[in-house]
Amino acid sequence: MQRGLAKVVLTLRSTEPAPDTITTLWKDGFLNRIDLDPLRKNDTERLLSQALAGPVAPATAAELWNLTRGNVLFLRHLVCQERDAGRLVSDVGTWRWSGEPVVSPTLAKLITGQLGSLTDDTAEVLDYLAIGEPIDGTVLEALTSPHAVKEVHSRGLIDMTRENGDIAVRLSHPLYGEVRRSTGNLLQLRRLRGRLATALSTRADPTPAALLRRALLRLESDLPPDLGLYLAATATALRLHDAPLALRFADAGHISDSGFQGAMLHYWVLNNVGRAQDAFTLLEALDQNALTLEEQRRLSVMRVGTLCWSLGDPERARQELAIAKVAPYNHKSSELAAFEALLESVQGRPDHAIAAGNVVFQTAPSDMAFVLTSCALVIAHGYSGNAAKVFPLTKRASALVATSSDASALEYGIVYFHIEAMFIAGYLQAAEQVMTQFVEYAANTPGTIGLFVSLLHSYVDLSQGHLNAALEVLNRADREFRTTTYDRSAVVSCRVYLILALSHRGDGKRAAELVRDLDTLNPYGFLRSACTLAKAWAAAAQQMIAEAIRLARKAAAIAADRGHFGQELLCLQAASQFGDHTTAHRLNELTGLVDGPRVHAVALHANGLTSVDGEKLAEASRRYEEIGDIVAATDASAQAGTLFREQQHHGSALTAIERARTLAGTHRGLNTPALRQAGETTPLTRRQREIVALVSQGFTNKEIAERLGVSIRTVEGHRYHARLR
Structure with a gap:
């Protein structure tokens, strides 16, 4: 080594002492000492992908980094352990981690070694933080002792930061808490939770998260239940979209037995965790004779809403609405009037929905009624192609759902149908901005809306041709939707998007399998055209182009009959992508009926096919790309190339086909009929x-x-x- 004849790499854990013979090597300059910092998040994701020989879901990579904080030794043990336990698995080619981490004996031994010897007092400091970090320094010292807190801080086992004028104390590594919780005495930990919850109850909860933490500590402690606290915690968790946590508080406090308000809260919790039938059963079990007139009115509104959305039975919801409207307690109920507009909208009658909605707006509607009506009109105007009328509705409704506990459950619907309206119009960049803002908001809450947020992601990914990203989400969401009752319209939309993504990739076999029960799955008139369009794409993926065009025209006719001119536009666009030369006349008419840039791109596309004009097709491709519809841009360019080739314009053909291939890209995985035809050497x-x-x-x-x-x-x-x- 001194003569430089061999390259030597020595590794030493920073937490272990080194003998003098080793420290001399770098002190005397024989070796360079390099202190490795913990991995950053993106480095952790790259390392995981290499070690697992496949992509890792961003959420999984983030969870593993949050738990290990870039410590490669901990990361290796945790990954091996979770993979062997079947909790870290490859799902449709992407590694995902599910369930709670379990600290193995080997990993526990490693971490316990880092913690070193602990006295009863110092161990208690770590245990308090393990069950309830962060803890205010003053509170922690009162529960333990200033000397013990100072001792563990001097050993680097805890961190202290100043937050809002107080000192917040945390464990210096998340796995320290995992080990203390998994190896500690369960009865002792319950007692500690009770003491901490009692200490925190004397202080005002500064944030909703603080209230939830205090309630959870009490829930898992040796203290008796606190109904008032659990009611507040249930409402808070629900407002922050952490429905599973809300359910824990609701069940522990038996809040449905505490009166009408508690029952309504429990109803919303059950609905949000996907137990719609249980939620409806809870409503049916309430004794109407024991309710006030106002409570009876609210109950009837909830019954109609559950039937319409969660249980996917709009016809039964209409029957329930008819009964409720003549009840004395529903005289001039703005919520029932709003549901009338919503039912008209979901059944595909936009003119009736708009008329009913305008009646609601002319009164003084409650927050719930305003948001319900806004949702109805966003659907009606969006599908009709009137995007300009959508924006003011969503702005006011979004402001209300942020402040109203009654209307907060409708937040996803407003965002989703807003994005859909912008997609139809061709404002894809604006749609992505709305989606990003909502996802960022959801990510900053203790819980998320999970599948629904993923569905928004996949919608935008699909429109931009990011098929692998869209399929990663949609495959998982479709499975989970089938096992849990959620908002039925989202279930149907998820299936439609999955069929489209598979078809765009050319997987006709699987797309055809998913199409079979689509009509049975969908109870809503406003989605009938979209379901038929999904069938058209599935046929196209199987190279049945004539059938695909027939179905696309049928989907367009369904939309036109309902006055859904925006949806009709999407159907005729698909027909043009399949090569239909007969859509130009109707699309020229739609330019006067539909807002936004998409209709002009599609009309140009159709006119290029009708007039056999490759230049128009190439220009249509550029316009599609400008609005962000990469799939359509690819198809129009591929069709231009095929047409130029048939006309013996070989230079233009090569340019257009190469542009189509560039747009498709190797990472997108596009494999549409137009692309396949353009790539044929013997057409x-x-x-x-x-x-x-x-x-x-x-x-x-x-x-x-x-x-x-x-x-x-x-x-x-x-x-x-x-x-x-």
């Missing part, structure tokens, strides 16, 4: 392409003939000519 006719695709899927000549409505002899002829090419 086939549309019918030949359909038959070849069906043959590759294992269909016989007879089955193909029945499917396409032609003779077996015709199928044989097309197969013969396709082989010659």
